[in-house]
Amino acid sequence: MTVTLLDHVAIAAPDLDTGSAPYLALGLAPEGPDEEVASQGVRVRAFVVGATLIELLAPTRPDSPVAAFLERRGPGLHHTAYRVADLDAEMARLRGEGARFLSETPTPGRAGTRVAFLHPKWGAGTLIELVEHPAGGPAH
Numbered sequence: 001m002t003v004t005l006l007d008h009v010a011i012a013a014p015d016l017d018t019g020s021a022p023y024l025a026l027g028l029a030p031e032g033p034d035e036e037v038a039s040q041g042v043r044v045r046a047f048v049v050g051a052t053l054i055e056l057l058a059p060t061r062p063d064s065p066v067a068a069f070l071e072r073r074g075p076g077l078h079h080t081a082y083r084v085a086d087l088d089a090e091m092a093r094l095r096g097e098g099a100r101f102l103s104e105t106p107t108p109g110r111a112g113t114r115v116a117f118l119h120p121k122w123g124a125g126t127l128i129e130l131v132e133h134p135a136g137g138p139a140h
Helices: 016-025 065-073 087-096
Strands: 003-012 035-037 042-049 052-059 076-084 114-118 128-132
Touching: 003 065, 003 128, 016 042, 016 052, 052 065, 065 076, 087 114, 087 128
Parallel strands: 003 052, 076 128
Antiparallel strands: 003 076, 035 042, 042 052, 114 128
16 A cells, blocks of 8 residues: 555635634635636635644535535535655556556646545445655655
């Protein structure tokens, strides 16, 4: 297993300002500017907590997976994400163990990362994301 740490916890919110209120009240500050991840149809605002991020996800279009999630379940925990050193190798290894991915190939993520999502049925009802940071990427 090449998981090196919990990369982030993602929270779905109808908009970033509303979703940010609890984290701002806790004394957290956003890490850098908000970022749009067009491939996933979301805007992301990140808060650093130790070596982990809290990522708030707000849909940018009505057909995005996060928009569908909000419609079905409302705001709340969307997925957990784990950092891996080699995403391609980890996807191949997990496929060999019967894992199902939502996409056959990695997609671009926030801050120059490459990501892949495991099917929630494989994750015992939890959407799991694997994240590979670019060489020299952030330490958190």
